[in-house]
Each structure stands twice: as structure tokens, then as C-alpha cells.
Amino acid sequence: MTEKENGLADDPGWFELKFPDLLSADSVREVHARIVAEWDYLQRSACQMAAGRALWKHVIHDPLADLLAGEACLRNLHEKIKKDRSNNAREMSGVILAVRTLWFDSKIEGALTSFNGRDSQVVLLGAGMDTRAYRLSCLKESDVFEVDFPELLQAKANLIKIAIESPYEHHHHQQIAKSLNRVAADIRSSDWLEKLQSAGFAPEKNTVWVLEGLLYYFTHSQAMQVLETIADKCNITHTVLLADFMNKPSTTLSNSVFHFYCDWPDHLLPSLGFSSTKLSQIGDPDAHFGLMHDPLNLFNKIRSLPRSLQTHPDDGKPCCRLYLVQASGSPLLPPIE
Structure with a gap:
């Protein structure tokens, strides 16, 4: 099964996890630390949806998605997609x-x-x-x-x-x-x-x-x-x-x-x-x-x-x-x- 069949981009470089510089700013880290510590599952699902837009950027143009998702959600979804790819899954995460x-x-x-x-x-x-x-x-x-x-x-x-x-x-x-x-x-x-x-x-x-x-x-x-x-x-x-x-x-x-x-x-x-x-x-x-x-x-x-x-x-x-x-x-x- 090819990458295209399960929705992924043909270019292998798309999958490399790169964080924008802003994610490392202290003010951004402070916001996301509070999200992780204080928000319940329903609220955190908002960041998970942003991670989906960020990691499927070959079909969705959303320059703000990485910033709103935060590193934790981006890493989590990236690991799931990575596992799906290695298993040649028919339904890719996200x-x-x-x-x-x-x-x-x-x-x-x-x-x-x-x-x-x-x-x-x-x-x-x-x-x-x-x-x-x-x-x-x-x-x-x-x-x-x-x-x-x-x-x-x-x-x-x-x-x-x-x-x-x-x-x-x-x-x-x-x-x-x-x-x-x-x-x-x-x-x-x-x-x-x-x-x-x-x-x-x-x-x-x-x-x-x-x-x-x-x-x-x-x-x-x-x-x-x-x-x-x-x-x-x-x-x-x-x-x-x-x-x-x-x-x-x-x-x-x-x-x-x-x-x-x-x-x-x-x-x-x-x-x-x-x-x-x-x-x-x-x-x-x-x-x-x-x-x-x-x-x-x-x-x-x-x-x-x-x-x-x-x-x-x-x-x-x-x-x-x-x-x-x-x-x-x-x-x-x-x-x-």
C-alpha cells in the first residue's frame, strides 16, 4: 500500500517533526504548561484537533496550528502516525x-x-x-x-x-x-x-x-x-x-x-x-x-x-x-x- 492510499504525502520529508521557533518561547511554554496541568480532557481535545491540522499540513494550510497544539500534542500524534506508518496501517492517525x-x-x-x-x-x-x-x-x-x-x-x-x-x-x-x-x-x-x-x-x-x-x-x-x-x-x-x-x-x-x-x-x-x-x-x-x-x-x-x-x-x-x-x-x- 502506498503513502497516497492511506492519505499521506508522497514526499517523505513531510513527516519530519519540526517545531516553529515560537513554541520554545517562554511565554508560549507557560501557556501550554498551564493547559497540561489544569485543563480536562474536553478542553485538551481542542489542542489535539490543532495537532491534526498541523501534522496534516500537506492538505490543510493553518500556520497557527503548531502553536495552538503545543509540543505535547504534536509529539503524541506524530508518534501515532509514525507507528501507523511502520505497521502500514490502512487508517492513519489524524x-x-x-x-x-x-x-x-x-x-x-x-x-x-x-x-x-x-x-x-x-x-x-x-x-x-x-x-x-x-x-x-x-x-x-x-x-x-x-x-x-x-x-x-x-x-x-x-x-x-x-x-x-x-x-x-x-x-x-x-x-x-x-x-x-x-x-x-x-x-x-x-x-x-x-x-x-x-x-x-x-x-x-x-x-x-x-x-x-x-x-x-x-x-x-x-x-x-x-x-x-x-x-x-x-x-x-x-x-x-x-x-x-x-x-x-x-x-x-x-x-x-x-x-x-x-x-x-x-x-x-x-x-x-x-x-x-x-x-x-x-x-x-x-x-x-x-x-x-x-x-x-x-x-x-x-x-x-x-x-x-x-x-x-x-x-x-x-x-x-x-x-x-x-x-x-x-x-x-x-x-x-
């Missing part, structure tokens, strides 16, 4: 993060294009170490809101400030979005929408809601509260939801971490008020990005099976699926019969 990132990037751009240049907002719930406001040109006419824990947003702001003020780095890290508002809130609580509106969110504006790597950390009631809140906005303005959902077998991957699941999100979301829903799985034509060539990798093997199957008929292993879902609604759009 490939899901890469495909998922590229899918969300492309769907955000598509949603904003569908607004035909009208005033728009993009809300990143559980934004973590997301850098789209700095790297996606499609956001230049949009107001961006990042909602997450206060200590996470503060650490991220501090790291980006260090990068921007660096005499060697700042030209790579200028904000592209029309505006960027960071909203400190726990999305599991009932007051996050109020805090979002206090930060300038306008309910009447066309809005793209991005829930990347978020819902499955919630309880069922917490996840439904968030989805229902967003669905209600379809009665006010053109609303697009982009989210990833785990099916039930996927939650068994880590019983203490993953809770919410939905085997049929394309049925759930219309019942909440969305008039159009499109579901993809990793490896589908719009969720491939040249990283899923091997027909025998886990994702390609599972997506060819009926979604109702919970275990694979060949080996009895759980059919763990990650659904990438785009849903939309508008007061001007009649429901699909």
Missing part, C-alpha cells in the same frame, strides 16, 4: 480530523455563497483552537463568533497575540474575517445564547452554525437543547447547521467521554424544523479529499453497508460511523414533503 476539517471548510464556504453576499454570521460553538477566522478567505465579509470556555478562549487569544506580535511570524497570522468575537460560555448551560447575543450576535442575520467535534461530548438533553435552539432560528432567518454526529457503536470507543449519539441525524433534524438535510460519511465523494483511496480502509468498508447494521457481518466488530451533516432552513422555504 486522517479523520483532516477530512472533517476540510469538509467543514468547504461547507462553510458553500453556505456563505448560498447567502448571495447578504450580511452573514458564522457561529463556532465549542470553537476550541479553531483558526478559520484567520485562514478562510470566504469569511472576509462575515462576522465570526467563537463560543467556548473562558480559560480556553483566553489561552488561545494569548497564543495568537504572541504570534501576531512576533517580528518573524505576524504576516502569516492576520485576521481575515470581517469581525471576530470570542464569547465565554459553557454551551452545556442554558445561558449561552443570551451571552452570544450580548456579544453582538444578531438573530435576524443569515447564520452558519458550526458544531465540529462537539455534540458527542454532551448528554442527550444537552445536545438536544443546543440543536433545538438552532432549529428555532429557521423561523427567523436563513439558517445553516454544520455538525458531526457519532452513531451508537462509536460512543463505546471511550465510555467515559462520549455520550450523545444519533444513528439517523437526517431524520432527527427535519423533525426539529430544518427543511433540508444532507448526510455524508467519511469516504463519500464530498468527504474524501484524496485521503481515502484504499477501498479496504475501515471507513470505506463500513459506508458500503446498510446504516442499520450495528456490527460488521464479516468480523462482528462495531460499525463505528461519523456522520457529517448539513441542514438548513428558512422562513421562506416550505418544508420538504
